[in-house]
Amino acid sequence: DAGVTQSPTHLIKTRGQQVTLRCSPISGHKSVSWYQQVLGQGPQFIFQYYEKEERGRGNFPDRFSARQFPNYSSELNVNALLLGDSALYLCASGTGKTGNTIYFGEGSWLTVV
């Protein structure tokens, strides 16, 4: 079975640009969450979507947005990129129900120059 897949794996953007990251959850999983991991830190929660609706949002500015599609895949968008947005962006997949296990993808490395 395929795990959580993310694309692209690496990308370089210029300050002020916009970026879209994509995630496909494990088959049968209806919950997708996004995390930002800065070098040397633990992942920080950005968004959670369940059944195509936003279930939670972390302490991130409005430049960050996301959505979940009918097939449960998801996109994370970041506008007006800042140097500080350089990080590993992780997608996590789960059933969204009590007792579920959360699995992570390999992440998308974003470098803002």
Place this chain on the structure above:
Amino acid sequence: QQQVKQSPQSLIVQKGGIPIINCAYENTAFDYFPWYQQFPGKGPALLIAIRPDVSEKKEGRFTISFNKSAKQFSLHIMDSQPGDSATYFCAASMERGSTLGRLYFGRGTQLTVWP
């Protein structure tokens, strides 16, 4: 503020040693405590997890000890191997309510196992 506090920041042991990583939390609503292992350039991989109805869980060489009254939990790696060298993260989440499934991570422990 950091909802899950993890220590030490780094740990070096000899092959065969038993590294211990500790985590503490304040929010008594947390009821699921996973540990993730992360190698450089990779996403976190679930290692082992525990729920507060048990005080210990073993899976292979990995053991979680859980102390509900102290709000602490720890990871022990038995007979550590050089291949265990990685960064380990503890996390906590609530299995009910609007934040179901949201993980709160510690800052991580970089483990190095010397051959």
